[in-house]
Structures are given as C-alpha cells and as structure tokens.
Amino acid sequence: MLFDTHVHLNAEQYNEDVDEVIHRAKEAGVTNMIVVGFDRPTIEKAMELVEQHDFLYASVGWHPVDAIDMTADDLSWLEELAKRPKVVALGEMGLDYHWDKSPKDVQKEVFRQQIRLAKKVKLPIIIHNREATEDTVAILKEAGADEVGGIMHCFTGSVETAKECVEMNFYISLGGPVTFKNAKKPKEVAADIPLDKLLIETDCPYLAPHPYRGKRNEPAFVKLVAEQIAELKGLSYEEVAKATNENALKLFHIEPQEK
Structure with a gap:
C-alpha cells in the first residue's frame, strides 16, 4: 500500500488522461493520494477530483x-x-525566493x-520551501506550527x-530527487531520518524519478521513491511502503482501507 502525499492531478498536464493516470497508480499499489490545490483554479479542480474518488483527499492553500494575489476573501x-471531510490539510504554503x-x-x-x-481549524500543513530554508524554519517556530505539524514537502535540505x-x-517527505544519481542531500536524509518520520510523494507532474527524469511524472512512479529509500536504509520495499502509508494515514486522520 503506497500513499502519495503530494500530487497535482488538478494540473493541466492531465486534462486529457487523468482517469488513465489514476488507474495506473492503483495498478502500481497506490491506495491514497493527496491532491494539492494552491490557488483558486487548482483548488476548485482538486475539490472536483476528490469528490469523484474515495481514495483521493485534498489539501488547500x-x-x-x-x-x-491572495485576498481576505480567499482566506x-x-x-x-x-x-x-475530504479536506485533510492546508497548503501548500510557505516561502519561495x-x-x-x-x-x-x-x-x-x-x-x-x-x-x-x-491552528484554528486544527489541520496539518504542507510546506513549500524553495531557497528560503532559514526564514521558513524561523516562521514555523515563531508561529507555533508544531501545534498542528505537517509535512516538509519534497524535502531537499540537509539532515540537520x-x-x-x-x-x-513535521514529517519529511521525499520525492523523485532522492532517486537522482547526484542528489547527495536527499539520500543522506533518507538514510538518516527515522522511518516513522518519513513520507513519500511524487509532486507530479513535476520531478519525475529516475529513469523518467525530465518526463511527465505521475503517482504510479511513487513506487520508485519507496524502493530507493528502502535501498538507502537497508530495508525491504514492503517495510518502507507499509511505514510511510501508516505515517500518512496517522497525520491526515484517515481510516485505513479494508484489504
């Protein structure tokens, strides 16, 4: 059972074949996905998708x-x-310099x-951080974000x-970059951070893992992320899939599906 904690099936790259993409994900063992909306159009599309599929959930931010562009009305x-009920997190939010x-x-x-x-609605948050680590961490501390916790999405920073x-x-979520040959930091993080604090994601359609790097990413490829983490930790693929799935279900307060 694989849980892809960050997908953009609401992106225009899937306008022609989203149903086939979802089917391939299920065939690959993906049992749950979080569709992330980050502005009016993508949030509206995310809400449409999650109402159509019981194994899809939304994060809005x-x-x-x-x-x-964000107004008081948007907030x-x-x-x-x-x-x-299908909205299980807020985000992605954060800083991008x-x-x-x-x-x-x-x-x-x-x-x-x-x-x-x-904190008001008691939902975890999904953090986007690009070239802004120091300020991102400082705001999370100052704002008391530990009260709700959440995910450091597509983490590429240091072990420290x-x-x-x-x-x-916060959970550390790893995506396609952990499979890249020269991605030293994500590999170190995968090896060092305890399995009970790790999540997996694709961030599809972006950041496709090796050997699909540069191509359109899709949720089925999250299996390659889990396999790479397993190799780096000296664990079985099944152990990593099971643990990261359980971590996500716990964070998002989702009941496990019946086998």
Whole structure:
C-alpha cells in the first residue's frame, strides 16, 4: 500500500488522461493520494477530483509565489473548505525566493495567516520551501506550527534541517530527487531520518524519478521513491511502503482501507 502525499492531478498536464493516470497508480499499489490545490483554479479542480474518488483527499492553500494575489476573501474561503471531510490539510504554503512575483514580506505574511488558520481549524500543513530554508524554519517556530505539524514537502535540505523540522512535529517527505544519481542531500536524509518520520510523494507532474527524469511524472512512479529509500536504509520495499502509508494515514486522520 503506497500513499502519495503530494500530487497535482488538478494540473493541466492531465486534462486529457487523468482517469488513465489514476488507474495506473492503483495498478502500481497506490491506495491514497493527496491532491494539492494552491490557488483558486487548482483548488476548485482538486475539490472536483476528490469528490469523484474515495481514495483521493485534498489539501488547500495558497502558494507563496502567488501570495501577492491572495485576498481576505480567499482566506475565508479556505476556512470554509477546511470544514469539508475530504479536506485533510492546508497548503501548500510557505516561502519561495526563487521567483520574484511576490515580495518576501508579502509571502511571510500570507504564510503566517495560513498557519494561524490551520491552528484554528486544527489541520496539518504542507510546506513549500524553495531557497528560503532559514526564514521558513524561523516562521514555523515563531508561529507555533508544531501545534498542528505537517509535512516538509519534497524535502531537499540537509539532515540537520530535517531533524530540526522533525522536532517541530513535521514529517519529511521525499520525492523523485532522492532517486537522482547526484542528489547527495536527499539520500543522506533518507538514510538518516527515522522511518516513522518519513513520507513519500511524487509532486507530479513535476520531478519525475529516475529513469523518467525530465518526463511527465505521475503517482504510479511513487513506487520508485519507496524502493530507493528502502535501498538507502537497508530495508525491504514492503517495510518502507507499509511505514510511510501508516505515517500518512496517522497525520491526515484517515481510516485505513479494508484489504
């Protein structure tokens, strides 16, 4: 049983064949997925998808790149959506200093607003961090995000930062980069962080694992992530699949499916 904790099946890359992509995921042993929405259109599409499939759940939030576009009405809308049973997390949220669309101070404020909302509605959060590790960790600490915990999504930082996040009640989620030949940090994190603090994801359609690197990613490929972690930890694939599945079910308060 595999749990892909971060998919964008709501992306336009799947407009033509989303049903086939979902079918291939199930064939590969993927039993649950979190469809992540990060602005109005992607959230609306995520909600459509999760209502159609019982094994899909939604996370709703505002992406830091688009933080400048978020209004008070959007934040209220997120609060309303958080009441729906298929919404199990808020995010992705965080900081992204790679792109300059949204000023850093605006990103930080929108990030803080969403953490406050998560604490109010008692949902875990999914963190996007790109080239902003120091500020991301500082805001999580200052805002008391450990109260709800969550996921450091597609983590590519150091073992030291991973341990700091684990101490704040966050799981470390690894994706396609852990399979890349020269991805030293994700491999070190996979080997070092305890299995009960790890999750797996694809972030599809992005970051496809080896040997599909550069191609469109899809949830079925999350199996390759689990296999790589198993190899790095000296464990069986089944042990990693079982543990990461159980970790995700626990975090999102989802009842295990009957076998």
